[in-house]
Amino acid sequence: MATHAHPLLGWSSEAVVLDCDGTLMDSERHWQVARNRAFREFGLTPPPGFADRAKGVYYADCGRLMAEETHKPELADDLARCLLEHFLSLVADDPATMPGAVEFVRLLAGRLPLAVASNCPREVVEESLSRAGLLRHFAHVVVPTQVPGSSVLRAAPDGSDPAVPGAVRPKPWPDVYATAARLCxxxxxxxxxxxxxxxxxxxxxRAGLRVLGVGPRPSQEDASRADLWVSALHSPELLAWARQQGPRQADTPTT
Known part of the structure; x- marks a missing residue:
């Protein structure tokens, strides 16, 4: 695909909000291993195609999905807890960035406000980005926070969803992105x-942002949901776009 002629690459953004898992950090593989370990721990078999359906899903919702698709709804909370424990162990042992992530973030730092919007727990996001040397480039990290024992979601320390006072819901709700843009x-x-x-x-x-998809290109129907799709963050056309965005300034410390 000839990305150099794409309208998105002629557009000037006022902020960039990045996902963490699979976009900045190579941690989606850890979620897959963690899901498989959790299934095995409870003597369950992953349903066909489950990895695709679970990608990007908030871990508590993933636990419910694991329980529902194996016809064990009573195990939802236990599976979610087990999933998170395995993931935390894996990511602590092997934090790695996605191709081009370091170069892209460092190039944009000081040119535009940067934020992270993730479905992962805050401590996972901040620890992973810190170990990769990227955390200092982000002014805000926005994540959903779930009140224990309740389906009601409470705001992360950064702010809250303007449509639901006091709540930041996980993706696919728009909250983390709407909040991150406002904070920027x-x-x-x-x-x-x-x-x-x-x-x-x-x-x-749903939050109203323009969207750059990155990674292996999905089907044409799915890829069309993003404004533009590139294979990696070090795409020459994407780096050229980043160099055109605003003047460089001192990095903003993370809050």
Whole structure:
């Protein structure tokens, strides 16, 4: 695909909001291993195609999905807890960035406000990005926070969804992206989301951001849900776009 002629690459953004898992950090493989370990721990067999359906899904919702698709709804909370424990162990042992992530973030840092919008727990996102040397480039990290024992979601320390006072719901709800754009000081329509999952793309589109899809290209129907799809963040056309965005300034410390 000839990305150099794409309208998105002629557009000036006022902020960039990036997903973490599978976009900045190579941690989607850890989620897959963690899901398989959790299934095995409870003597369950992963349903066919489950990995695709689970990609980008908030871990508590993934636990419910695991329980529902194996006809064990009573195990939803236990599976979610087990899933998260295995994932935390894996990502602590092997944090790695996605191809081009470091170069892309460092190139944009100081040119535009940067934020992370993730379905992962805050400690996972911040620890992973810190170990990769990227955390300092982001002014905000926005994640959903679930009140224990309740389906009601409470705001992360950064802010809350303007449509649901006091709540930031996980993707595919738009909350993390709407909140991140606002914290960056712009309207969602003036911000760019960078995502690898269809769940995240749906969240960003619902929030009103333009969307760059990154990674292996899905079907044409799914790829069309993003404004543009590139194979990696070090795409020459994408790096050229980044160099055109605003003046460089001192990096903003993360809050």
């Amino acid at each position: 000081g712009t309207e969602p329509e003036r911000a760019l989301a960078v995502e690898d999952s269809l769940t995240g793309i749906e969240a960003a589109r």
